Amino acid sequence: MANLSVNICGVTLKNPVIGASGTFGFGREFNELYDIGQVGGVSTKGLTLEERAGNPVPRIAESRGVILNAVGLQNPGVEHFIQCDLDWLKSTGTCVIANVAGKTLDDYYNICKRLDGLVDMIELNISCPNVKSGGMAFGIRPETVEEVTRVAKSGAKNTPLIVKLSPNVESIAANAQAAERGGADCISLINTLTGMAIDIERRKPIIANNTGGVSGAGIKPIAVRMVYEASQAVKIPVIGMGGITCAEDAIEFLMAGATAVQVGTANFTDPLAMPKIIQGLNDWCDKHGVENVSELTGTLQLNGK
Amino acid sequence: MKDYIATIVKNEKIAENIYAVTFDVGEDVAVRAGQFGDIALGGTRLLRRPIAVCKAEKNLVTFCYQLRGEGTRELKELGAGTRLNVLMPLGNGFYVEENEKKVALVGGGVGVFPLISVLRAYGGAKEISAYIGYRNAAAVCGTEEFEKANKFVAVTDDGSYGEKMNAVQAFEKDLANNRPDVVLACGPTPMLRALKAVTDKAGLACYVSLEERMGCGIGACLVCVCDKTDGKKARVCKDGPVFNANDVLL
Numbered sequence: 001m002a003n004l005s006v007n008i009c010g011v012t013l014k015n016p017v018i019g020a021s022g023t024f025g026f027g028r029e030f031n032e033l034y035d036i037g038q039v040g041g042v043s044t045k046g047l048t049l050e051e052r053a054g055n056p057v058p059r060i061a062e063s064r065g066v067i068l069n070a071v072g073l074q075n076p077g078v079e080h081f082i083q084c085d086l087d088w089l090k091s092t093g094t095c096v097i098a099n100v101a102g103k104t105l106d107d108y109y110n111i112c113k114r115l116d117g118l119v120d121m122i123e124l125n126i127s128c129p130n131v132k133s134g135g136m137a138f139g140i141r142p143e144t145v146e147e148v149t150r151v152a153k154s155g156a157k158n159t160p161l162i163v164k165l166s167p168n169v170e171s172i173a174a175n176a177q178a179a180e181r182g183g184a185d186c187i188s189l190i191n192t193l194t195g196m197a198i199d200i201e202r203r204k205p206i207i208a209n210n211t212g213g214v215s216g217a218g219i220k221p222i223a224v225r226m227v228y229e230a231s232q233a234v235k236i237p238v239i240g241m242g243g244i245t246c247a248e249d250a251i252e253f254l255m256a257g258a259t260a261v262q263v264g265t266a267n268f269t270d271p272l273a274m275p276k277i278i279q280g281l282n283d284w285c286d287k288h289g290v291e292n293v294s295e296l297t298g299t300l301q302l303n304g305k
Numbered sequence: 306m307k308d309y310i311a312t313i314v315k316n317e318k319i320a321e322n323i324y325a326v327t328f329d330v331g332e333d334v335a336v337r338a339g340q341f342g343d344i345a346l347g348g349t350r351l352l353r354r355p356i357a358v359c360k361a362e363k364n365l366v367t368f369c370y371q372l373r374g375e376g377t378r379e380l381k382e383l384g385a386g387t388r389l390n391v392l393m394p395l396g397n398g399f400y401v402e403e404n405e406k407k408v409a410l411v412g413g414g415v416g417v418f419p420l421i422s423v424l425r426a427y428g429g430a431k432e433i434s435a436y437i438g439y440r441n442a443a444a445v446c447g448t449e450e451f452e453k454a455n456k457f458v459a460v461t462d463d464g465s466y467g468e469k470m471n472a473v474q475a476f477e478k479d480l481a482n483n484r485p486d487v488v489l490a491c492g493p494t495p496m497l498r499a500l501k502a503v504t505d506k507a508g509l510a511c512y513v514s515l516e517e518r519m520g521c522g523i524g525a526c527l528v529c530v531c532d533k534t535d536g537k538k539a540r541v542c543k544d545g546p547v548f549n550a551n552d553v554l555l
Contacts, residue, residue, distance in 0.1 A: 025525035029543065032306055032523070045527070053538060058518040060528045062376070064349040069520065074527045074538065206518075216351045268521050269351045271392060272308060 002285030003292045004278065006040070006260050008237050009160035009185040011120050013040035013095050013260060015278050016293060017250065020241055020264030021046055021099035021123065021164075022071060026085040027092065030271060039274050041095035043262060044081065046125050048101055049111050051077040061197040061206035065218030066243075067265055068195050070209035073101055078111055086118065097162065101125040105151045108138075112155030122156045124149065124184075127166030127191035139166040139191075142178035149182025162239060165189040165230065172226045173233035180234045188239035188262065189230055190223045216265040217243045224256050231257025231298060245273065247280025254296040306523070309334070311391040313383055314365065320446035323415065324381050325359070327367040328391060335394070336361035338426040339419045339491075339514055339547050342368060342393035343522035346379055354380065355519045355542065357419040357491075358394065359447075366393070369418040369447075395522055396546045399423050399489050399512060401431055409485035410454070411500055413438040413472045413492030419514050421450045423489055428453055434483055438472030438492070441465045456483065473499045480507060487512065490550075498555040511550040517541040 004015035018041035019027070026044055027036045036042065054074025061068045076084075078100070089096050098119040102108040108124065115122055126139035126148055138148040145163070153161050163179035165172060167190040179187050192213025197206045205211070223242020231238040240258030244250050245266045253261045266273035285293055311328035319325045336358045343353040354376050360367040370377050383389070399419070401408055408431045410420040417437050424433060434456040439445045442465035451457040459467040460475045468475070473496060476488070480503070488504050490497055491514040504511035520528035524543025532554040533539050539553065 023521065023526055025527075029521070029523040029525040033308070054527065054530070057528075057530060059530075060352070060518050060520050062350065062352045065351065067351050067520075069526075069528060071527050074530065217349075265351055268353070268526070269345060270308070270390065271521070271523065 002282050002290055004281060004285070006294050008239070008259055009121070011095060011160060014038075015040040015281065016254065016260035017274055017278050017281070018043055018095070018097065018239065018260055018262045019267065019274060020262035021125065022069075023264040023267045026081065027089050027094070028085070030267070031092065033271050034275050035092070037093035038278065039094050040260060041097050041120070042089060043097040043099045043123050044089075045075050046073045046099045046101045047075050047078045047081055047111065048073060049078055049107055051075065051080065056208040058206060058208055061212065063197050066214050066216040067268070068197050068207060068212030068214050069192070070207045070212040072209065078114055082114070082118065095120045097121045097123050099123045099125055099164070105148060108148055108152045109155040112152045112161070115159065116156045117158045119159060121160045121162055121186075122152075123162040123164050123188060124152050125164055125191075127164055127168075139175070140169055142174045145175050145178040146182040149179050149184050153183035160185040162186040162188050164191055166191050167222065167226055168194050173229050176230035176233045180236050184236060186237045186239060187230060187234065188241065190219075190226050190242045193219060193222065215243070217245050219243045220249060220252075224252050227253055227258050228256040228300065244277070245269070247277050247284050250277055250281060251284060251296060254293070255298070255300040257298045257300070259294070259297050306392065306395060308390050308392045311366070311389055313385050313387045313389070315385060316381065316383055319369065321443040322372045323369060323444065323446055324372070325367055325369045326380065327365055328389070329364055330366055330391065331364060333363045334361055334366060336366065336422070337394065337398035338422040339399035340394040340396050341546065342366065342391045343395060343519070344368070344380070345390040345392075346376055347389065350376055350379065352520070353392065353522060355395070355522055357422070357514070359418040359421050360425060361422075366391070369415070371415040392522060396542060397544070399514070399547050401427050401487060401489075405431070405486040407432045407485040408434070409476060409488045410435040410437075411472050411476045411488060411490040411492070412436075413496045414440070416491030416493070416496075416514070417447050419491045420489065421447055424450060424454055434458070434479070434485065436460075436472045436476040436479070438462070438475065438496070439466060472496065473503060476500070477503050485509065490514070494555055497550070501550045501555055504550065512547050513550050513553070513555070514546045515541050515548060515553065516546070
């Protein structure tokens, strides 16, 4: 049995596998299939100060090897989460990461302040491609990444802050450094890539929002490259995600520089994906004589270097 | 709810563009009328296909599906012995209350199959009338099941099989002589909307099974929502797919 536990900003996760925001709700539904206490962490559905209704349907489409979604941050609001879901989610024993989004800097400050000390970590969504105001707008340029991070961190004084980066940017390294300068304790990437899928019979996009965030197995090489570039650019820990389907995928991200990983779309393809990945990580480590999974982080050796 | 490793026993065309696939799921499975399964096609198909259960007998589960896109076209090519993951049973399903003795089933298109599961669950115990609309004679299927109802009216859009009308018109025409206690329906949204106008006018309880593109299929991702009359959203996969027609905006 390998030691799968990892430490991120002083928070110990029993393993480096985290349910990605938006694919896992607040954990209750997946807990009907398996004990979610066995996963390293759960990043909640993106929370906003007030309840949000989200986008019109259809909100999802498929293309070979990937999916596109545009849910538009439908959520019951942070108070509802605190009242109805937080205690239960904590009681499962998983690490609770509250994913938060806002329209304004004040929104980010207030929601971080409200959750400060209540959850294990806060993940800042500044890269949702599916809502018009805020979100994505903060995540594109280094200046605004730094600013929103600083404001959010001033609200989340006592809780490690993860800044989730968008891949739809000029330089992922520059944005990673901007988050670090703004006071982020950790960065996570990549959020979805903006895409479109067309119903050729109707000559219309399948998704009501026209564009959607592309995720799933097909985006993995892009995500691995970006995780490598970002982790080279910062000293704070990195959580990697993008198309992880099996343990071997997760190991690629760890080697590229991630301390932990998030699993999103694979939960749709196989609702038992995360327990299987955790088991697979253990098996791989045992087979390769790796005692601590944390030893894998950043061990990539580039060709010709 | 369980992710079954299911083996295809039979996968065949039953009408124009309609196929029936029967799986051996390896153990006896209890499925309520109107519930669905989420079928994993594997390979590059990352989304499962949510399809209503038509029939569940012991370890054998039958789904009927219409060829819609690449996924269903791949599914129809799969032969006996192919193993797929099927997550089921999902959703709430249809309920018929104790005091509801007479049940009307109104279905159109691919929506007729969940209604077969109602007939199988409540046939004999309830007096069931089925009003089923097809596009044309080539699309007619499931009649051997619907013949077991106390009354079966099949109609087509072009009059090539039964009278030329739709399922709602067939139901409405019979309403004065054969008033049900509850109406259960599945079909295209315009059909459900027309039906609700009729049941509202007649003061009848009506439950509809909705369809929407789904993500997780278990209520976590909030992809397949519908609008409720109270302004809230409901998850078709978890809170539905069956809703009181008064509670949702059609």
